[in-house]
Amino acid sequence: xxxxxxxxxxxxxxxxxxxxxxxxxxxxxxxxxxxxxxxxxxxxxxxxxxxxxxxxxxxxxxxxxxxxxxxxxxxxxxxxxxxxxxxxxxxxxxxxxxxxxxxxxxxxxxxxxxxxxxxxxxxxxxxxxxxxxxxxxxxxxxxxxxxxxxxxxxxxxxxxxxxxxxxxxxxxxxxxxxxxxxxxxxxxxxxxxxxxxxxxxxxxxxxxxxxxxxxxxxxxxxxxxxxxxxxxxxxxxxxxxxxxxxxxxxxxxxxxxxxxxxxxxxxxxxxxxxxxxxxxxxxxxxxxxxxxxxxxxxxxxxxxxxxxxxxxxxxxxxxxxxxxxxxxxxxxxxxxxxxxxxxxxxxxxxxxxxxxxxxxxxxxxxxxxxx
Amino acid sequence: xxxxxxxxxxxxxxxxxxxxxxxxxxxxxxxxxxxxxxxxxxxxxxxxxxxxxxxxxxxxxxxxxxxxxxxxxxxxxxxxxxxxxxxxxxxxxxxxxxxxxxxxxxxxxxxxxxxxxxxxxxxxxxxxxxxxxxxxxxxxxxxxxxxxxxxxxxxxxxxxxxxxxxxxxxxxxxxxxxxxxxxxxxxxxxxxxxxxxxxxxxxxxxxxxxxxxxxxxxxxxxxxxxxxxxxxxxxxxxxxxxxxxxxxxxxxxxxxxxxxxxxxxxxxxxxxxxxxxxxxxxxxxxxxxxxxxxxxxx
Amino acid sequence: xxxxxxxxxxxxxxxxxxxxxxxxxxxxxxxxxxxxxxxxxxxxxxxxxxxxxxxxxxxxxxxxxxxxxxxxxxxxxxxxxxxxxxxxxxxxxxxxxxxxxxxxxxxxxxxxxxxxxxxxxxxxxxxxxxxxxxxxxxxxxxxxxxxxxxxxxxxxxxxxxxxxxxxxxxxxxxxxxxxxxxxxxxxxxxxxxxxxxxxxxx
Numbered sequence: 001x002x003x004x005x006x007x008x009x010x011x012x013x014x015x016x017x018x019x020x021x022x023x024x025x026x027x028x029x030x031x032x033x034x035x036x037x038x039x040x041x042x043x044x045x046x047x048x049x050x051x052x053x054x055x056x057x058x059x060x061x062x063x064x065x066x067x068x069x070x071x072x073x074x075x076x077x078x079x080x081x082x083x084x085x086x087x088x089x090x091x092x093x094x095x096x097x098x099x100x101x102x103x104x105x106x107x108x109x110x111x112x113x114x115x116x117x118x119x120x121x122x123x124x125x126x127x128x129x130x131x132x133x134x135x136x137x138x139x140x141x142x143x144x145x146x147x148x149x150x151x152x153x154x155x156x157x158x159x160x161x162x163x164x165x166x167x168x169x170x171x172x173x174x175x176x177x178x179x180x181x182x183x184x185x186x187x188x189x190x191x192x193x194x195x196x197x198x199x200x201x202x203x204x205x206x207x208x209x210x211x212x213x214x215x216x217x218x219x220x221x222x223x224x225x226x227x228x229x230x231x232x233x234x235x236x237x238x239x240x241x242x243x244x245x246x247x248x249x250x251x252x253x254x255x256x257x258x259x260x261x262x263x264x265x266x267x268x269x270x271x272x273x274x275x276x277x278x279x280x281x282x283x284x285x286x287x288x289x290x291x292x293x294x295x296x297x298x299x300x301x302x303x304x305x306x307x308x309x310x311x312x313x314x315x316x317x318x319x320x321x322x323x324x325x326x327x328x329x330x331x332x333x334x335x336x337x338x339x340x341x342x343x344x345x346x347x348x349x350x351x352x353x354x355x356x357x358x359x360x361x362x363x364x365x366x367x368x369x370x371x
Numbered sequence: 372x373x374x375x376x377x378x379x380x381x382x383x384x385x386x387x388x389x390x391x392x393x394x395x396x397x398x399x400x401x402x403x404x405x406x407x408x409x410x411x412x413x414x415x416x417x418x419x420x421x422x423x424x425x426x427x428x429x430x431x432x433x434x435x436x437x438x439x440x441x442x443x444x445x446x447x448x449x450x451x452x453x454x455x456x457x458x459x460x461x462x463x464x465x466x467x468x469x470x471x472x473x474x475x476x477x478x479x480x481x482x483x484x485x486x487x488x489x490x491x492x493x494x495x496x497x498x499x500x501x502x503x504x505x506x507x508x509x510x511x512x513x514x515x516x517x518x519x520x521x522x523x524x525x526x527x528x529x530x531x532x533x534x535x536x537x538x539x540x541x542x543x544x545x546x547x548x549x550x551x552x553x554x555x556x557x558x559x560x561x562x563x564x565x566x567x568x569x570x571x572x573x574x575x576x577x578x579x580x581x582x583x584x585x586x587x588x589x590x591x592x593x594x595x596x597x598x599x600x601x602x603x604x605x606x607x608x609x610x611x612x613x614x615x616x617x618x619x620x621x622x623x624x625x626x627x628x629x630x631x632x633x634x635x636x637x638x639x640x641x642x643x644x645x646x647x648x649x650x651x652x653x654x655x656x657x658x659x660x661x662x663x664x665x666x667x668x669x
Numbered sequence: 670x671x672x673x674x675x676x677x678x679x680x681x682x683x684x685x686x687x688x689x690x691x692x693x694x695x696x697x698x699x700x701x702x703x704x705x706x707x708x709x710x711x712x713x714x715x716x717x718x719x720x721x722x723x724x725x726x727x728x729x730x731x732x733x734x735x736x737x738x739x740x741x742x743x744x745x746x747x748x749x750x751x752x753x754x755x756x757x758x759x760x761x762x763x764x765x766x767x768x769x770x771x772x773x774x775x776x777x778x779x780x781x782x783x784x785x786x787x788x789x790x791x792x793x794x795x796x797x798x799x800x801x802x803x804x805x806x807x808x809x810x811x812x813x814x815x816x817x818x819x820x821x822x823x824x825x826x827x828x829x830x831x832x833x834x835x836x837x838x839x840x841x842x843x844x845x846x847x848x849x850x851x852x853x854x855x856x857x858x859x860x861x862x863x864x865x866x867x868x869x870x871x
Contacts, residue, residue: 326416399861516788
């Protein structure tokens with residue numbers, strides 16, 4: 001005897017209780033603190049802040065803990081919280097030229113004003129698992145020196161002074177910056193919205209898209225003009241006081257790609273730009289973003305747009321991992337009503353196919369018998 | 372830490388205003404998909420965020436809410452969404468189609484006729500009926516602007532050429548008020564006739580795709596077809612094994628590993644109501660007792 | 670001169686009053702010609718009716734450019750009240766307005782001057798809110814269209830007298846068009862672009 005499925009409510013509650021237990025794991029093992037996550041899994045926190053579009057290390061750490069380390073789930077938690085926050089205004093553009101750099105490298109010049117600074121990087125580490133890190137590791141104190149007061153101009157500004165690179169595309173005076181979390185995205189999208197989409201976009205998706213341009217699907221001959229990571233001030237123009245007031249400092253990674261030059265009968269050849277920016281230290285993300293940004297500028301720069309990375313609708317519609325994971329995973333929701341409808345149709349089509357085959361066979365058999 | 376504090380029905384007032392404006396335009400232009408700035412909701416995209424945002428924008432303390440998924444009030448996602456609104460809006464909830472003022476649904480239209488004081492809110496995954504024929508938004512938008520729906524007719528006709536039938540069993544496209552071709556959401560085509568000239572307002576929310584659309588009450592909704600291949604609603608050969616209904620949409624239940632099957636109503640409220648009224652199917656159990664399901668439990 | 674402190678209040682309960690006002694307007698839009706009631710929970714200013722004020726508080730904000738007719742915009746109380754309670758920017762250009770508030774229907778501008786939307790985005794059109802004398806008395810109008818079970822009869826005392834003739838532009842424009850909301854104190858009737866007048870009685 002079939003009994004209609006009931007008790008879904010209790011099943012959900014029990015599943016969530018079980019999840020809470022599995023998340024905690026073996027309770028004889030000490031619990032992770034948010035500080036531990038923020039301090040020791042800092043790059044995960046950076047990614048969650050970037051793709052979650054919310055600069056708050058503590059909330060990002062909480063999200064990572066709650067999500068059992070599933071970063072897309074953590075990004076989702078942060079986004080859902082962010083969506084409920086009131087909006088007070090838009091900050092002034094941050095001046096990354098005045099960044100207090102912790103790391104800064106350029107692949108286009110041997111040396112640059114202010115110097116190349118390796119900073120904290122996996123680059124040139126040998127990827128050998130290090131058993132000494134397993135427990136009780138105390139690192140050597142870092143080497144320190146007097147902070148340099150030399151300015152660290154952006155490499156693209158240096159190239160720009162000689163007109164060797166296109167001027168950075170600027171929005172018109174007084175033009176408001178778009179926000180795709182407040183207005184639905186329409187196509188074609190302007191660069192402000194494209195960059196916002198990429199900044200929130202999935203690191204893995206952008207990595208694959210950027211990589212595809214290097215392998216020839218929309219090649220644009222990139223050089224890593226500069227990658228810098230450090231702290232910048234954020235300021236907001238307060239309408240009632242009439243000037244910019246500082247809100248605080250945030251850590252950013254910026255990548256400026258210097259790409260294949262363009263030129264025409266009327267315009268001297270010059271390099272073009274691709275731009276990447278992310279919260280915290282996110283080099284892979286910003287480099288990929290800069291490659292994809294440049295690829296998406298194909299239309300604006302009069303290039304043929306044939307490769308996936310140059311296809312604005314394709315890239316912008318599929319870059320968001322919160323959207324993507326929701327829709328992919330929704331396939332596990334019940335679909336049995338649709339499936340039933342499909343099943344009924346399929347059975348009908350198969351029956352008709354069998355009948356028509358039987359009729360054909362019978363008439364063939366008659367023909368043969370008559371011969 | 373910035374501890375979260377949430378508004379009535381979760382959404383902030385600015386978001387509600389934006390959604391409400393979109394709903395009004397959607398009603399004024401039946402079947403046209405109004406873009407809206409869908410918010411990130413505390414449930415995943417693809418799990419009803421569009422329907423939830425529409426419901427949150429219209430819901431008031433006087434409302435009685437019913438949520439169904441696959442026709443059933445007791446599927447896990449329906450429970451989850453119903454609990455969300457019971458918690459954030461404190462509204463009364465019900466499983467009774469008749470008592471509800473707002474019904475949020477995924478994949479079904481209730482069997483019972485809806486009435487004028489009701490709003491049916493559909494969860495929509497892909498609102499664009501032309502999307503599977505033309506993936507580009509810029510192109511499909513142009514087709515709607517010109518009412519150029521040849522591509523859809525070609526697709527349906529190719530089905531006929533290949534299978535002898537239109538091979539679309541759910542999300543079967545309709546034309547609303549003789550103008551816009553519209554996706555009815557992935558409801559089985561069995562439900563399509565219920566959309567036509569329906570006394571209730573029908574609202575559709577697609578969160579991930581950021582679109583809201585509507586069918587006003589008493590509006591013509593025609594399933595696309597051809598003169599020589601008219602639209603045929605899906606029919607079942609057997610009555611419901613529990614309530615004996617012969618005109619409802621049935622779920623096929625596999626009852627053992629030898630291929631035994633039984634068919635029961637997908638609309639659980641409809642089936643339980645019929646059983647309570649004394650209707651019996653071939654496999655019904657003892658007289659129906661569990662009446663609590665049919666009553667408001669807010 | 671009214672100071673902000675002296676301005677008539679907005680909704681006492683922002684959330685629930687906006688919700689109930691919206692449902693009245695939504696029902697009006699879904700059932701053209703039917704008279705819906707707005708429960709007056711807010712103050713109002715100048716020539717603005719209570720129903721209009723409630724709709725403004727419910728639907729207007731920074732994102733909705735607003736056009737006011739001369740009688741509305743001549744009232745500094747109206748301007749201050751709208752700015753303070755809704756923040757909606759008042760614009761001079763009818764063709765970019767999300768909403769238009771008409772207090773003196775006799776001076777209603779030509780409807781073509783409002784935003785009509787485009788064929789790609791017909792929703793980007795002005796909703797014109799017209800204050801009228803009565804929505805329960807006056808000449809009768811028989812209406813047809815989506816939202817109406819057969820024919821709806823509206824008795825209304827409306828200026829301009831030829832409003833429904835003017836709204837015939839909606840037939841040729843569709844899916845572009847103008848959606849109208851009529852307000853008589855707390856009563857609301859909507860005439861979306863799909864509504865057609867079939868006859869006009871006495």
